[in-house]
Amino acid sequence: MKLRTLYVAITTCLLATASFPTFSANIPANTQLADKQELVRGNGAEVATLDPQLMEGVPESNVIFDLFENLVIQDDHGNIIPGVATSWETTDNKTYIFHLRNNAKWSNGDSVTASDFVYAWRRLADPKVGATYSSYLEASGIKNAKAINEGKKPLSSLGVTAMDTHTLKVELDRTVPYFVSMTSSAAMAPVHKKTVEKWGDAWTQSAHIVSNGAFKLSKRVINERLVMVRNPYYWDNKHTILNKVTYLPIEDSVSEMNRFLAGEIDMTSTVPSAYVKKLKKENKDVLKFTPALCTYYYAFNTEKKPLNDVRVRQALSYAIDRNVIANIIVGKGEVPAYGFANKDLAGYKIYSPEYAHQTQAELNKKAKALMKAAGIDKDHPLDITLLYNTNDSHKKIAVAIASMYKKLGINIHLENQEWKTFLDSKRNGEFDIARAGWCGEYNEASSFLSLLTTGNNNNDARYSNIKYDELMNKAKVATTAKERADDYHQAEAILARDMPIAPIYYYVNTRLVKKNIGGFPMHNPQDNIYLKDIYIKKIKNKE
Numbered sequence: 001m002k003l004r005t006l007y008v009a010i011t012t013c014l015l016a017t018a019s020f021p022t023f024s025a026n027i028p029a030n031t032q033l034a035d036k037q038e039l040v041r042g043n044g045a046e047v048a049t050l051d052p053q054l055m056e057g058v059p060e061s062n063v064i065f066d067l068f069e070n071l072v073i074q075d076d077h078g079n080i081i082p083g084v085a086t087s088w089e090t091t092d093n094k095t096y097i098f099h100l101r102n103n104a105k106w107s108n109g110d111s112v113t114a115s116d117f118v119y120a121w122r123r124l125a126d127p128k129v130g131a132t133y134s135s136y137l138e139a140s141g142i143k144n145a146k147a148i149n150e151g152k153k154p155l156s157s158l159g160v161t162a163m164d165t166h167t168l169k170v171e172l173d174r175t176v177p178y179f180v181s182m183t184s185s186a187a188m189a190p191v192h193k194k195t196v197e198k199w200g201d202a203w204t205q206s207a208h209i210v211s212n213g214a215f216k217l218s219k220r221v222i223n224e225r226l227v228m229v230r231n232p233y234y235w236d237n238k239h240t241i242l243n244k245v246t247y248l249p250i251e252d253s254v255s256e257m258n259r260f261l262a263g264e265i266d267m268t269s270t271v272p273s274a275y276v277k278k279l280k281k282e283n284k285d286v287l288k289f290t291p292a293l294c295t296y297y298y299a300f301n302t303e304k305k306p307l308n309d310v311r312v313r314q315a316l317s318y319a320i321d322r323n324v325i326a327n328i329i330v331g332k333g334e335v336p337a338y339g340f341a342n343k344d345l346a347g348y349k350i351y352s353p354e355y356a357h358q359t360q361a362e363l364n365k366k367a368k369a370l371m372k373a374a375g376i377d378k379d380h381p382l383d384i385t386l387l388y389n390t391n392d393s394h395k396k397i398a399v400a401i402a403s404m405y406k407k408l409g410i411n412i413h414l415e416n417q418e419w420k421t422f423l424d425s426k427r428n429g430e431f432d433i434a435r436a437g438w439c440g441e442y443n444e445a446s447s448f449l450s451l452l453t454t455g456n457n458n459n460d461a462r463y464s465n466i467k468y469d470e471l472m473n474k475a476k477v478a479t480t481a482k483e484r485a486d487d488y489h490q491a492e493a494i495l496a497r498d499m500p501i502a503p504i505y506y507y508v509n510t511r512l513v514k515k516n517i518g519g520f521p522m523h524n525p526q527d528n529i530y531l532k533d534i535y536i537k538k539i540k541n542k543e
Contacts, residue, residue, distance in 0.1 A: 032538040038244040042256045044269035045419035046249035050204035052189035061186035067211040068189035076521035093175040100166040105233040107216040114162035116190040122155045133187035135457040139450045141172035185441040214532035241535035271510040292507035293525045294439035299460040315370040317502035318363040326505040337503035341445040353496035378409040385413045388435035389422035463500035
């Protein structure tokens with residue numbers, strides 16, 4: 001018997017004024033709202049793009065989640081809930097039908113249709129667009145995505161069809177039981193075809209951009225601020241509370257913290273590690289610790305000498321004292337990582353390689369032996385560069401690891417770049433070792449492990465192993481969770497041996513959030529914050 005899955009959204013009608021709502025489904029009873037509903041959010045870096053199909057990092061996805069809305073979104077616990085789609089069904093986890101809202105509109109008043117998703121997803125697959133996330137589309141299993149990206153089949157053959165104005169059909173080339181959750185990625189957001197084709201690369205400028213999310217772009221000053229205001233055409237505008245949102249690209253976490261403490265920012269992107277203890281004592285009521293489905297790691301450029309030597313990569317990984325980095329250098333509750341797939345993945349027991357159970361003294365001894373075997377020691381030192389994006393925490397980690405490497409006779413040159421340049425350098429392979437971090441786009445191990453398959457656009461290490469690829473392909477067609485987990489563990493064993501990357505720690509999110517901010521999600525493992533659910537409470541008694 002085939003299993004039929006069906007999700008139907010139940011909408012409760014609530015009375016509210018369109019411009020200045022007094023009640024929302026997400027607001028506790030008796031909550032008094034502030035008269036001024038304007039929020040300032042630190043975003044860590046200047047966004048590289050506002051184009052969903054061209055996005056690469058967290059700063060971009062933060063903004064895109066506010067400007068655009070996907071078929072599905074997430075609640076404050078990370079559960080999948082309706083976005084543009086009100087319901088969806090499948091009988092075999094291979095063909096999915098999505099039913100779109102008939103009242104979903106673009107910020108110019110046009111209706112959001114199934115064809116908008118077809119157009120956006122074809123852009124994502126189009127090799128001429130060159131989207132980094134095209135590999136994500138392949139990982140989702142959508143029919144012909146890989147062949148299209150390789151230029152072997154036309155865009156029209158992508159397995160996504162508009163059955164009618166508000167019905168979208170998606171065909172996969174294999175069963176993917178978690179496919180619906182994958183459509184919540186920022187890269188899978190729809191885009192307005194007429195706007196993209198009229199303005200080309202300039203379509204995301206504030207004078208041109210058309211979006212379908214709860215907010216629309218009002219003003220953007222590069223390296224200064226990005227301002228959004230309510231989108232009156234958003235289908236659930238009556239339950240959106242904030243009227244204005246300002247994103248600030250502040251790379252220096254100390255500066256961001258100070259601006260928060262001075263009252264200039266309502267929500268920071270992070271907290272400088274060195275100040276966590278002080279903040280716990282003096283500002284505990286505004287310090288938020290939340291889960292993060294993210295892994296911090298260093299990528300080794302496997303195409304460059306001497307990092308094409310597995311012994312060198314192993315030594316560089318073993319020499320990193322993860323306990324020192326996680327517990328002392330960062331020290332906000334992070335957990336040392338020895339495998340890539342995150343420890344908080346639902347239903348997945350993390351892989352624990354042999355070196356995870358050895359002392360640092362034992363690992364240092366192994367690292368020195370490996371380096372010596374590769375012809376590297378204090379008399380024959382190695383000079384390589386460690387690249388990281390501008391950020392105080394990344395710098396401290398890099399300095400600490402450079403000190404650890406020095407014991408192996410390695411001279412590390414530290415190079416920091418601003419976010420967009422950093423992304424370009426990694427993408428072009430212009431690095432020896434690069435700081436990296438990956439946050440799962442969906443709650444399943446493949447959201448991490450697929451990155452290191454041959455040809456994946458996010459495979460910064462340029463790693464390729466046929467056996468690894470075979471195991472990941474095998475996991476795609478596994479019929480049970482146990483079979484998939486076994487395949488993933490075998491794949492992680494290969495990574496622990498080949499060491500194309502050095503996992504360092506599993507993230508925890510730490511932010512400063514003003515006490516009068518309501519609706520902040522404390523339990524979303526992917527750290528997705530939808531500002532349409534955020535509101536500002538009235539401050540009582542000089543709170």
